[in-house]
Amino acid sequence: MRIKTRLIHGGIEGDPHTGAVSVPIYQVSTYKQEAIGVHKGFEYSRTGNPTRHALETYIAELEGGARGFAFGSGMAALSTILSLFNKGDHLVVGDDVYGGTYRVVTRVFSRLGLDATYVDTSDLKAVEAAIRPETKAIVMETPTNPLLKVSDIGALAEIAKAKGVLLVVDNTFMTPYWQNPLDLGADIVFHSATKYLGGHSDVVAGLVVVKDAQLGEELHYVQNAIGGILGPQDSWILLRGMKTLGIRMEEHEQNARTLAKWLSERSDIKRVIYPGLAGHSGHELIQKQARGFGGMISFDVGSAERADEVLAKVKYFTLAESLGAVESLISVPARMTHASIPAERRAELGITDGLIRISVGIEDVQDLIEDLEQALS
Numbered sequence: 367m368r369i370k371t372r373l374i375h376g377g378i379e380g381d382p383h384t385g386a387v388s389v390p391i392y393q394v395s396t397y398k399q400e401a402i403g404v405h406k407g408f409e410y411s412r413t414g415n416p417t418r419h420a421l422e423t424y425i426a427e428l429e430g431g432a433r434g435f436a437f438g439s440g441m442a443a444l445s446t447i448l449s450l451f452n453k454g455d456h457l458v459v460g461d462d463v464y465g466g467t468y469r470v471v472t473r474v475f476s477r478l479g480l481d482a483t484y485v486d487t488s489d490l491k492a493v494e495a496a497i498r499p500e501t502k503a504i505v506m507e508t509p510t511n512p513l514l515k516v517s518d519i520g521a522l523a524e525i526a527k528a529k530g531v532l533l534v535v536d537n538t539f540m541t542p543y544w545q546n547p548l549d550l551g552a553d554i555v556f557h558s559a560t561k562y563l564g565g566h567s568d569v570v571a572g573l574v575v576v577k578d579a580q581l582g583e584e585l586h587y588v589q590n591a592i593g594g595i596l597g598p599q600d601s602w603i604l605l606r607g608m609k610t611l612g613i614r615m616e617e618h619e620q621n622a623r624t625l626a627k628w629l630s631e632r633s634d635i636k637r638v639i640y641p642g643l644a645g646h647s648g649h650e651l652i653q654k655q656a657r658g659f660g661g662m663i664s665f666d667v668g669s670a671e672r673a674d675e676v677l678a679k680v681k682y683f684t685l686a687e688s689l690g691a692v693e694s695l696i697s698v699p700a701r702m703t704h705a706s707i708p709a710e711r712r713a714e715l716g717i718t719d720g721l722i723r724i725s726v727g728i729e730d731v732q733d734l735i736e737d738l739e740q741a742l743s
């Protein structure tokens with residue numbers, strides 16, 4: 367089955383009891399047992415729920431892993447993954463990861479004795495050098511947020527394997543439609559399904575897929591123990607949204623390519639960052655490991671004041687955190703998604719005050735161009 371067909375027919379189709387084509391919303395907490403421990407596979411909905419199970423089966427199939435898991439948010443998904451580790455363990459984390467990832471590692475898991483070193487994961491030597499005897503995992507994103515730096519998943523997987531550590535990849539920006547980290551050697555892939563997978567700005571959710579069944583057992587243990595699960599209603603909304611992932615991603619990307627090219631031809635933009643542009647540092651690498659470039663663009667208008675002007679004037683770009691929705695969204699990372707990163711660190715990373723990030727929607731690209739044109743001039 368090819369990916370577009372898998373998106374429609376993957377996982378569990380409909381309901382065998384009624385013939386319903388859509389998986390029903392099993393709004394239920396507990397299940398009747400015929401005798402103690404004798405049941406139809408479900409006992410209590412924290413442990414397992416049929417609607418969530420359909421979603422978990424579906425994402426596992428899309429990412430090509432042994433088992434999938436659904437959580438109440440991307441951060442709940444990551445926190446559950448991090449709960450696999452012990453006090454004294456160490457992580458190597460990308461230095462350009464999602465702000466919330468940085469926050470939960472440095473402010474929450476650090477208190478529980480989980481140590482971390484931040485490195486540029488596109489620098490393989492730096493990653494290797496950061497691995498210590500107590501390192502248990504490399505946690506990375508590619509492309510990163512908001513600088514869209516590309517890291518070599520396959521090469522990092524080799525390093526991880528040689529050192530006996532897990533490779534954990536946040537695949538939110540690419541989605542399984544464009545990139546499959548497990549096929550490239552990663553052990554765990556996770557998503558903020560709030561973004562492209564949901565795609566309609568109407569649900570907060572996180573998904574995880576693990577490559578092997580043993581790790582799947584361990585993660586299910588932690589998922590059930592901690593309980594940050596996704597409810598049946600939201601699981602259904604995600605199942606529904608994901609059916610159109612293929613056509614949405616194609617449109618996002620077409621529009622993003624057109625906009626990135628248009629922006630890069632303007633003299634009043636300091637810098638345009640899009641992996642689909644030939645001048646981007648990860649342009650070759652992303653084509654080796656992914657089937658597309660995605661729908662995210664960052665560009666520098668020079669100053670916070672000019673960024674504010676643009677934000678005030680755009681009509682079709684909604685000023686909002688988040689990304690990956692059908693409608694175009696615009697944000698200023700330094701003051702929004704990355705505000706929790708200290709100013710000096712942002713400067714080090716290149717997240718300037720004039721850096722604008724757009725999540726290109728699926729509107730008519732001509733309207734998007736005209737909108738940015740009037741906002742920039």
Ligand SMILES: *Cc1c(COP(=O)(O)O)cnc(C)c1O
Binds near residue numbers: 507560
């Ligand atoms: C949004 C986001 C997260 C966090 O997910 P939530 O669903 O908001 O908890 C993690 N990683 C990336 C890349 C994100 O964009």
